[in-house]
Amino acid sequence: MRTAFFKLIRLVVVVFIVTFLSFSMLKLQEATTGSTIIEKIAPFGSPAAKQQLADSLHLDDPFFVQYGRWLGNAVQGDFGLKYTGTGDNATTGTPVSTIVGKKLPVSIELMIYAQILALLFALPLGIYTAYRNGSRFDKITNIVMFAMLAMPAFLAGLALQLWAAKNPNAGFPTQYTGVDDFPLTPFTGENFKQMLLPTVSLAIAQIAVYMRLLRSDMIATLQEDFITTAKSKGIPARRVLMRHAFRPSSLTLLTVAGLNVGALIGGAIIVEQIFNLPGIGDELVRSILGSQVIETQAIIAIIAIIYVLVNFLVDILYTVLDPRIRHARAIA
Amino acid sequence: MPVQSPDGGQDVATALARDEAASPAFPNPTALAMAAVEADPGRSTKKGIGVGGWLSVAWLVLLVLVGVIGWVTDQKFPGLPDPRNDVGDFKLGMFSSGHLFGTDGSGQDVLSLTVNGTYASMFIGVFSVLAGFAVGGLFGILAGYFKGRVGAVLGSTTDILLAFPPLVLAISIVTFLGNSLLWVTVALAIVSVPVLSRIARAATLSWAEREFVTAARAQGAKHGRVMVKELVPNVLPAMLSIALLGIAVVIVAEAGLAIVGAGVNPNTTITWGSIINTGRDDIDSAPHIVLIPSIVIFITVMALNYLGDALRAKFDVRESAL
Numbered sequence: 001m002r003t004a005f006f007k008l009i010r011l012v013v014v015v016f017i018v019t020f021l022s023f024s025m026l027k028l029q030e031a032t033t034g035s036t037i038i039e040k041i042a043p044f045g046s047p048a049a050k051q052q053l054a055d056s057l058h059l060d061d062p063f064f065v066q067y068g069r070w071l072g073n074a075v076q077g078d079f080g081l082k083y084t085g086t087g088d089n090a091t092t093g094t095p096v097s098t099i100v101g102k103k104l105p106v107s108i109e110l111m112i113y114a115q116i117l118a119l120l121f122a123l124p125l126g127i128y129t130a131y132r133n134g135s136r137f138d139k140i141t142n143i144v145m146f147a148m149l150a151m152p153a154f155l156a157g158l159a160l161q162l163w164a165a166k167n168p169n170a171g172f173p174t175q176y177t178g179v180d181d182f183p184l185t186p187f188t189g190e191n192f193k194q195m196l197l198p199t200v201s202l203a204i205a206q207i208a209v210y211m212r213l214l215r216s217d218m219i220a221t222l223q224e225d226f227i228t229t230a231k232s233k234g235i236p237a238r239r240v241l242m243r244h245a246f247r248p249s250s251l252t253l254l255t256v257a258g259l260n261v262g263a264l265i266g267g268a269i270i271v272e273q274i275f276n277l278p279g280i281g282d283e284l285v286r287s288i289l290g291s292q293v294i295e296t297q298a299i300i301a302i303i304a305i306i307y308v309l310v311n312f313l314v315d316i317l318y319t320v321l322d323p324r325i326r327h328a329r330a331i332a
Numbered sequence: 333m334p335v336q337s338p339d340g341g342q343d344v345a346t347a348l349a350r351d352e353a354a355s356p357a358f359p360n361p362t363a364l365a366m367a368a369v370e371a372d373p374g375r376s377t378k379k380g381i382g383v384g385g386w387l388s389v390a391w392l393v394l395l396v397l398v399g400v401i402g403w404v405t406d407q408k409f410p411g412l413p414d415p416r417n418d419v420g421d422f423k424l425g426m427f428s429s430g431h432l433f434g435t436d437g438s439g440q441d442v443l444s445l446t447v448n449g450t451y452a453s454m455f456i457g458v459f460s461v462l463a464g465f466a467v468g469g470l471f472g473i474l475a476g477y478f479k480g481r482v483g484a485v486l487g488s489t490t491d492i493l494l495a496f497p498p499l500v501l502a503i504s505i506v507t508f509l510g511n512s513l514l515w516v517t518v519a520l521a522i523v524s525v526p527v528l529s530r531i532a533r534a535a536t537l538s539w540a541e542r543e544f545v546t547a548a549r550a551q552g553a554k555h556g557r558v559m560v561k562e563l564v565p566n567v568l569p570a571m572l573s574i575a576l577l578g579i580a581v582v583i584v585a586e587a588g589l590a591i592v593g594a595g596v597n598p599n600t601t602i603t604w605g606s607i608i609n610t611g612r613d614d615i616d617s618a619p620h621i622v623l624i625p626s627i628v629i630f631i632t633v634m635a636l637n638y639l640g641d642a643l644r645a646k647f648d649v650r651e652s653a654l
Contacts (some may be wrong), residue, residue: 006458015588020497037601049411150633152584154591156613158440159571165616174616186503210608266499268590274612286509302494 004316011312015305019074022301024066026293038189040291041083042090050089055293079298084289096298099283104302107272107279111264113136113199115257117319118206125207126214126253130240133219141211148208153267155273157201164197175276198275202267208262213256217249251318262307343631381642388635388642395450395632402451408600412444415602436607437614445607446625450598451628452513452603457583460517461575464524469571469629471525472532473559477540487533490526498523511597516589520582531574535567550573569643576640580633587629604629 030036036161037059038050057065057080073079079100081093129138164172176194221227222245230240269281276282280299287295381389401409406416433442475486494500505519539545545562551562583604590605591593591612598606604625611621 014492014495017492021492021496025504025508032509146637147634148579150630150637152340152629152633154584154588154608157632158612158622158626162615162619262497265497266585267587269499269503270591273592281592284503285594289505289593296507300496300500302577305501307497307500308495328346 001286003245003319007312007315009041011308014308017073018069018304018308019301022297023070026297027063027074037293040293042086044086045088045090049090052077052329062140072253073299074227074298079302080294082292082295083216096295099278100299103278103280103283107265107268107275107281108118110195110198110202110271110277110279111261113195114206114264115260117199117203118210119257122210122214122253123204125213127241127246130215130218130222130245131237133215133222138302148204149212151204151208153201153205154237154270154274155199156204157271160201161196170315173312176239176278194277198271199273202264203270205267206264209260209302210253210257214249214253218245218254221245221249258310258317261314265303265307291325348374366367377590379640384638385642390488391631391635392639397452398447399451399454402448403455407448407451409444409447410420412447413441415440415444415448430432433624434620436611437609437618441622442607442621445602446470446604446628448630449602449604450608452601453583453586453605455513456586456596456603457579461521461524461578461580463517463521463530464528464578465571465575467521468525468528468530469532472529472534473536473563475569476533476536477555477559477563484527490529493522495637497562499585499588502589502593506589506594511594514600516586516596519560520585523585524578525580528571528574528578532567532571536563539563556583573640576636580636580640583629583632583636587625599631604618 008031026037038045038054038059042050054060058069061069070080079096080094082099083093085088124159125141126309127140129135132138136235154312159172164170172193174258227240227244230244235244268279269284271277272279272281273285280303284299285302286292286298287299398409405562407416433446436445442521447549470488471486475483475490496504502516502519502523503521506516511517527605540563545558548558548562586603587596587608588596589604590603593609595609596603598610607625608622611618612626615622
């Protein structure tokens with residue numbers, strides 16, 4: 001309980017620093033490139049319009065006051081605006097939170113699908129190759145996995161896109177063809193059709209990571225004394241494999257799967273770009289290209305906060321699941 | 333991780349994963365992914381680097397040579413068409429006369445682009461990991477050796493860097509600071525610092541309690557001397573094999589940055605990523621534009637992964653003989 005409390009404190013501190021860093025990046029940019037926020041958002045505005053924009057952003061306040069106000073608004077779900085005008089109408093725009101609310105579910109859906117697909121392949125392959133360690137099937141799988149590990153999401157994505165372009169009869173779009181009002185209803189045929197290729201692209205390298213980890217972990221576990229004991233008691237191989245060997249090994253896998261979210265977010269940004277999926281990564285890139293500095297900063301902060309929260313939850317989950325850690329204090 | 337003999341420093345991947353398992357407060361997915369690459373008890377550790385290893389070395393030496401020539405000639409490789417100015421017909425296919433790998437959407441020779449792009453891609457890969465290696469190694473060894481306050485401060489610093497997803501951190505550095513070759517290298521170096529620092533710390537932790545370190549301390553060696561003479565030589569092999577994997581990760585990350593439009597400015601510098609990104613528009617009519625640099629990246633990553641694995645297996649033999 002005490003450790004959980006300290007972890008919570010630590011979480012709050014890290015969230016503060018992360019938001020502070022993402023906020024400072026804007027100022028850093030002004031310092032390094034010499035072009036002000038106002039110039040970026042409203043390059044064609046009249047002096048009066050620019051002043052109005054500066055007032056609405058409170059740019060004349062001291063830095064820490066600005067950060068405090070930004071954080072206070074962010075906590076209430078107000079991340080500023082994505083500006084629609086570049087001239088005199090510069091103060092109009094759509095709230096970033098509205099846009100993020102629409103686009104974030106797409107990315108989350110993509111990552112969950114990819115995670116499920118990766119585990120679906122990695123679990124049986126990892127268990128079986130560990131059980132038949134050294135067999136021909138194991139060796140071939142290892143070579144394939146080694147190649148898949150060198151297959152980053154963008155390579156897989158481009159290859160699948162090419163395949164889809166050459167095989168239009170398969171019915172998978174090379175680019176997202178749905179309406180902009182994503183998300184499509186999850187678990188429908190159309191949704192799967194749109195999401196399959198991006199999901200596979202994202203999952204391929206993950207399959208290799210998970211499978212290799214589970215395999216090496218299982219091989220080590222299978223050499224433990226309690227496995228020999230279980231076998232000598234006449235427990236069937238399947239039961240030994242699943243209950244005695246897989247259960248301790250699955251814990252590591254679960255943690256890694258949770259921790260992998262950082263790599264998944266990166267992969268998702270790239271895959272969204274390749275397949276033109278309207279997710280949060282796509283929006284991040286749009287905001288960068290459109291010089292929407294306020295939006296860019298907000299999206300980076302949001303992604304970082306989500307990432308920190310997921311790591312925190314995985315950490316807590318791990319403590320709950322692993323009796324060795326749960327009781328570590330009692331033993332020590 | 334299953335409990336393995338916790339005595340030696342031989343299995344850094346395991347040590348690292350164990351370290352993570354013990355306190356995964358703000359854990360490091362990249363390092364764990366690397367641990368997955370690393371931990372492979374099925375592989376024989378007795379042999380040298382083997383045929384595959386030498387092929388990998390040959391490929392990497394070739395890339396470095398090509399890269400150096402590309403650097404010296406400012407991306408105008410002798411004997412090949414100037415990728416920017418000698419513009420041929422648009423989207424010529426593979427094996428066209430004068431253009432072995434065809435041309436891209438604006439008539440630039442794909443072979444020449446790929447060869448000339450080697451310089452920037454390898455520059456980013458090698459130098460960002462080198463910088464990350466130096467800074468991360470220093471951080472990690474200090475944090476592992478001085479476990480108290482210094483360790484806590486350095487640990488928190490890396491934790492904060494790790495609180496950003498790597499690609500997002502790199503994207504924000506490049507967009508907010510600049511998209512020259514140097515800034516992209518700096519961005520990816522910053523991203524690789526916490527990873528390498530974690531590895532160095534885990535390796536240091538497992539070596540710092542060994543007898544020869546205690547013996548050196550007992551003979552009156554100063555902290556600096558213990559770290560340089562006793563710890564660095566032992567931590568280095570583990571870091572080196574991870575660094576090879578790191579170069580592969582960075583080369584891929586560069587291409588990823590180019591695809592999301594946050595890579596090196598394509599108007600001034602050709603990289604493998606920039607070729608892929610421009611070729612994406614023509615993927616159904618002229619797939620070879622994307623294919624050629626992609627294959628080069630794929631082979632390079634495989635070579636680096638293979639060597640990283642082989643190197644580790646090789647060093648394990650030496651260490652287990654201690």
